[in-house]
Amino acid sequence: MKFVLLRLVGLAAVLLVASFLVYGLLYLVPGGPMSFLLGNRTGTAEQIAAIRAQYHLADPFVVRYFNWLGDALGGDFGRSLVYRQDVTALLAGRVATTLWLVAYASVLIVVGGLAAGSLAALRGGRTDTLVSGVSSLFLATPVFVIGVVLVIVFARGLGWFPVFGAGEGFFDRVHHLTLPALTLALGSAAYLARITRASVREEMGREHVETARSRGLAESLIVRKHVLRNAAVPVTTVIGLTVAGLLAGAVVVENVFALDGIGSLFVRAIMQRDFAVVQAVVLVLVGAFVVVNLVVDLLYSVLDPRMAR
Template identity: 75%
Template sequence: MSFLLKRLAGLAVVLLVASFLVYGLLYLVPGGPMAFLLGNRSGTPEQVAAIRAQYRLDDPFLLRYLSWLGDALTGDFGSSLVYRQEVAALIGSRVATTVLLVGYATVLISAGGIAMGLLAGLRGGRLDTAIGVLSSLFLATPPFVVGVLLAIVFSVGLGWFPVFGPGEGLLDRLYHLTLPAITLSLASAAFLARITRASVREELNREHVETARARGFGERHIVRRHVLRNASIPVVTVTGLNIAGLIAGSVVVENIFALDGLGSLFVRAILQRDFAIVQAVVLVLVTAFVLINLLVDLCYSALDPRLSR
């Protein structure tokens, strides 16, 4: 319990600092927030006054930050200047697409990466070489190139999958998100496969494994009881980092496949200088990143209780 409380306290501090940076960095734009909000428009005195009132720009900076943070904690991120809607509603209507995309890609990464790594580490030989070459190819190919190639082959050429849009309903959405999820997961799955292979090979050569073999235990028992558990800690680390990286990678993939998720909303908000949406989306993504790190820490303590001391 003390381990969990320490982690929660640390993550609360990280989120507080992150929220301050998210709110404050946009005020470092040359000309201040008004230059960011107005863009190339001059704005009438009435419009300028309305914007200053909406964002409380006449108040001291710290007071503005605390007011914004208090509203954000209740789910109120203000209103969008471009869409004329509540930012929370805009995020809520798009977050499901991003969550499904990241979740789908996570399943592909975990299943594919760990399976390939185990096969390469336990079998060796030509299979190990083939998986190594394949993982190198996946790691060397940028996601936008993979996305375009998959769309050309499986959408335009074979017609197996749709090219654009998130679909409707769970099954239809998963069908529409198959190519984007593969695009998002290939490089991460290849990296996870390498880490899994290296961890398994290292554990296979440890002294306690040799001792278990000398005592006559079967290879399956040795792998299950002595290799997989000890090799899982670096695998969990890389998996957690990959999932966190998927949140950032989804920005590119959503734009390739015209998915109306948080990534595409974020890009449009930057281009349109929509102040409130940029702040809200960054804060949501940082929060998700922090929560994933917390889950990784909890997995550590479950795999090896000594790490929670």
């Protein structure tokens, strides 16, 4: 419980600092918040005065920050300057698509990366060479290039998957999001496969594994009890960082496949200088990243109880 409480306190501290940076950095751009609120308009003195009064720009910065933070904790991120509606409603209508995409890609990464890396380490030879070659290819290929190739081959060429939209219902969503999820997952799965391969090979050369073999234990039991469990700690770190990073990678994939998620909303908000939406999306992404890392820390304590001391 002490370990969990310390991690929760750290989580709250990180989120507090992150929220301050998210709110404050947009106020440091040339022209400050007024440049976002006015957009491309010049604005009369009366309009500027009305905007300053509406957004409380005359108040001290710290007061404005804590007012915004209090509203954000209550689920109120303000109103979009472009869409003329609550930012929370904008996010709520799009977050499901992003969560589906990230969850689907995470499953592909974990299953594919762990399986390929473990197989390469345990079997070696041509299997190892093949996995290393394919992972190098995917690691060297940009995400948008993978997406374009998948669309050309499997959507336009073979007609197996749709190009646009997120679908409705479980099976329809899986069908629509297969190509986007693969685009998002292949590079990360290749990286995880390499880390898994290296970690498993290192554990196989440990003294306790050789001791287990000398005692006549079955190889399958040695792999499960002594190799994979110990190799899981560094692999878990990579999985946590990879899954957290998918939220940022989803921005590119959502634009390639025209998915209406928070990633595509974020890109449009930056281009349209919709600072309330930018603040909300960045804070959500940072929060998700920190929460995933908290889960990874808790998994450490399960895999190796010594880390919880």
